[in-house]
Amino acid sequence: MDENNLCPVIGIPERLWVSQRAEDPIFEEDEILYRRIHTPLPEDFTEDDDISIELFEIKDDSYNRSKYCGSEKDVLFNTRITDEGRHYTNWGVISLTVKDLSVSSQFNHEGRDVVCKLLPVHSPVPCNYSHTEAWFYRDNVQLSKNKPRSMKTFFRRSLLKKIKVLVHYNDQHVVMPD
Amino acid sequence: MLAELVIGGLDATTASKSLARPTKKDNIVCVSSQGPGEPQRYISLYSSILSNAIVVNDAIDMKAIFSKAVQKGFEPMNQEAKNFVLTLNDFFNSKNIVPSSTFPISDGGVSIEINVADKYYNFEIANDGEASFYKEEGDKVPEGWDYSYAGLINRLKAEFNG
Numbered sequence: 001m002d003e004n005n006l007c008p009v010i011g012i013p014e015r016l017w018v019s020q021r022a023e024d025p026i027f028e029e030d031e032i033l034y035r036r037i038h039t040p041l042p043e044d045f046t047e048d049d050d051i052s053i054e055l056f057e058i059k060d061d062s063y064n065r066s067k068y069c070g071s072e073k074d075v076l077f078n079t080r081i082t083d084e085g086r087h088y089t090n091w092g093v094i095s096l097t098v099k100d101l102s103v104s105s106q107f108n109h110e111g112r113d114v115v116c117k118l119l120p121v122h123s124p125v126p127c128n129y130s131h132t133e134a135w136f137y138r139d140n141v142q143l144s145k146n147k148p149r150s151m152k153t154f155f156r157r158s159l160l161k162k163i164k165v166l167v168h169y170n171d172q173h174v175v176m177p178d
Numbered sequence: 179m180l181a182e183l184v185i186g187g188l189d190a191t192t193a194s195k196s197l198a199r200p201t202k203k204d205n206i207v208c209v210s211s212q213g214p215g216e217p218q219r220y221i222s223l224y225s226s227i228l229s230n231a232i233v234v235n236d237a238i239d240m241k242a243i244f245s246k247a248v249q250k251g252f253e254p255m256n257q258e259a260k261n262f263v264l265t266l267n268d269f270f271n272s273k274n275i276v277p278s279s280t281f282p283i284s285d286g287g288v289s290i291e292i293n294v295a296d297k298y299y300n301f302e303i304a305n306d307g308e309a310s311f312y313k314e315e316g317d318k319v320p321e322g323w324d325y326s327y328a329g330l331i332n333r334l335k336a337e338f339n340g
């Protein structure tokens with residue numbers, strides 16, 4: 001099924017369709033990346049609080065880039081056709097700037113100092129042109145599968161200090177953007 | 179919320195005044211409970227009254243982790259991982275170490291966070307037999323090690339027995 005037929009069926013707004021647009025590999029440092037979260041936070045949460053890394057899973061490390069979104073809540077759309085339009089309506093949304101994501105940091109992995117960094121890579125998927133992945137690098141070598149768990153914890157801790165919570169996860173369904 | 183401790187129909191304060199002191203034959207059990215924003219509280223029980231006590235918070239609440247994993251659609255923990263987490267639970271209980279949070283991981287297993295003074299620790303126990311150790315201490319460069327289950331418990335003993 002092509003995008004023109006698929007995306008409306010699962011409720012994805014037209015602005016997110018790929019529509020034969022090419023990838024845009026250039027990211028500005030102040031560009032914002034949105035990510036959905038599946039963990040509630042205390043109502044009185046502030047960004048200065050020491051929060052659990054539970055908030056920030058490092059799994060399929062996907063973001064939406066603000067340049068190609070109409071709203072931060074666009075990241076709550078579920079584009080998997082097998083999920084039949086069941087969007088992540090009660091999930092939360094956090095944001096990071098490209099600069100915050102990409103910063104290099106020192107980490108001692110198993111007794112050896114290494115430099116770790118993440119880089120955003122624009123990788124559109126059907127019905128979500130803004131889709132972006134964060135790629136892991138250790139000493140400038142990309143890590144794909146089998147990233148060491150302790151290193152994932154390091155990334156989670158580093159990024160948690162920089163996030164902004166835009167929408168809290170809650171038990172109620174929220175209204176999706178048009 | 180601190181669970182109310184009831185011993186044989188008496189509250190803990192009354193019970194401590196009313197019941198005999200423990201003897202050498204009793205096993206002393208330390209029970210802890212902590213709610214959000216509450217200070218840690220410890221209550222000691224001994225075995226002759228333990229059967230009547232409604233208790234108990236372990237360092238790692240397996241039921242809570244299981245329900246969160248189901249809610250999030252995560253892989254369930256396998257038996258080997260569960261057994262190891264129970265070993266860790268006993269270790270933390272024996273050291274009076276109370277994790278600041280425990281939660282399931284998506285590919286099956288548990289993540290445990292501990293804050294002690296200016297140190298932050300994270301341990302992840304995964305279904306695939308991996309067990310990671312992560313530590314931040316003051317301004318030092320954070321360190322991480324990726325072990326087997328046996329490797330992690332040895333490291334924890336070295337870290338917390340000193």
